[in-house]
């Protein structure tokens with residue numbers, strides 16, 4: 045059951061997308077997300093889908109894996125789409141019992157749904173193709189200018205990478221503890237809410253203890269290896285932009301320019317309307 | 322009365338790039354009253370295999386029969402199976418959670434919804450069996466020493482009064498005295514209650530001393546399933562799969578190389594002593 049959580053999961057395939065500098069991927073993901081909110085037309089969405097589709101293709105991550113991330117937000121997605129469809133005022137298309145569906149509502153719902161799906165796929169693609177360590181390295185490097193403002197960039201990045209590293213460990217630990225308590229007849233599935241909450245105690249107590257124990261061990265191990273924070277620390281792998289990273293930035297800029305240009309194009313329905321009149 | 326493992330195969334993370342075959346077409350039967358040792362190099366699938374025996378893991382293919390009924394069938398009550406097949410995990414002390422040792426050991430029997438007197442009886446018996454003195458029963462389990470925690474955790478499974486007891490390296494990290502105490506207690510449980518025991522271990526000495534039958538795992542497959550005496554004759558193969566033989570057995574093998582022929586494979590120091598004395602009498 046715990047294995048279905050794909051958020052933050054890395055899928056190794058050694059593709060060109062995997063090899064890109066993490067900074068490129070972080071910046072691209074952020075830009076992509078911002079751009080999604082600027083798209084207002086069908087052509088724009090078509091362009092965004094085409095772009096994301098090509099990146100997915102290049103990443104060699106199976107589509108099945110990417111779509112798995114969507115399953116978790118299916119309910120939220122449906123809820124948003126339906127609410128938007130029903131609540132938007134405008135030109136009435138359909139009347140069903142107490143519901144009225146408007147043309148604007150359908151558009152609105154469609155756009156929001158598409159936006160959400162693209163957003164989720166885009167950001168999960170980043171984590172699927174970038175290891176957590178690379179990710180925090182990238183973030184640290186990108187935030188380096190903030191150091192001048194006395195923001196503890198290195199410590200934040202270190203905490204993030206440790207937290208990310210601990211997620212799978214704690215999931216595994218939870219799995220183990222649950223099994224051990226189940227072997228002693230524990231039941232996590234039946235009973236009322238209060239009983240179920242109570243049934244969590246035999247999991248939570250050992251889990252917290254183990255998290256603290258591990259944290260303590262990690263701190264000792266880091267100190268034993270003379271970890272002193274940022275000052276004077278060098279890295280084994282310096283992030284360096286390569287040719288492919290510059291190309292990727294170029295592609296991103298082109299995509300952004302095109303997408304913004306679509307805002308000023310007439311939309312397909314408008315074109316059709318003008319043709320018909 | 323038996324547990325029957327049939328063509329059991331298990332893949333971790335099936336269908337992902339991380340998928341890994343941990344157990345590969347393993348079959349064997351455990352009869353009541355048997356004392357079985359399960360050995361294999363690290364990562365050979367021992368822990369994965371034993372978690373199938375009480376239905377904590379569902380096999381990718383193959384099945385497990387408890388007294389002839391498939392434990393993974395829909396109508397089987399797995400909780401009943403888990404009471405009959407007690408499983409003590411590696412480092413069981415990491416699962417303690419209650420305020421007192423006594424309450425923690427009570428957790429299992431309480432889940433069986435037994436009357437309080439029965440719970441008390443089982444808890445006290447289990448605590449006696451693992452050799453925890455009454456003075457610590459009302460203490461917090463987290464105040465105990467590592468070895469005492471281990472005993473408390475084992476008592477937690479014993480208090481379920483299982484018919485089959487599976488222990489995953491119960492003595493890892495214990496001192497020799499604690500190790501012998503726990504293992505001989507388990508042996509006497511087998512003798513008095515007719516419990517079947519499966520002992521997962523990395524110690525060749527321990528399995529040679531206690532078990533009647535030895536299952537050897539290598540790369541997820543069952544390599545040997547025989548008496549320890551028979552298994553330990555395959556010295557070179559055992560070494561090639563990352564295992565060894567008891568030191569005293571090895572000494573015997575070395576002696577053989579130098580022309581001292583003792584009548585059989587030696588498993589324990591006592592056997593060696595007896596064999597030497599016998600041999601001495603022959604020569605005298």
Ligand SMILES: Nc1ncnc2c1ncn2[C@@H]1O[C@H](COP(=O)(O)OP(=O)(O)OP(=O)(O)O)[C@@H](O)[C@H]1O
Pocket residue numbers: 216333334341342343361362363364365366367368369370
């Ligand atoms: N939760 C898990 N997810 C994925 N793979 C796992 C998991 N647990 C174990 N494995 C893999 O399955 C194989 C068998 O592991 P298992 O824990 O059964 O070995 P073992 O014989 O008990 O080893 P040890 O003697 O070290 O305890 C190993 O290769 C291991 O990497």
Ligand SMILES: [Mg+2]
Pocket residue numbers: 367368369411489
């Ligand atoms: Mg193991």
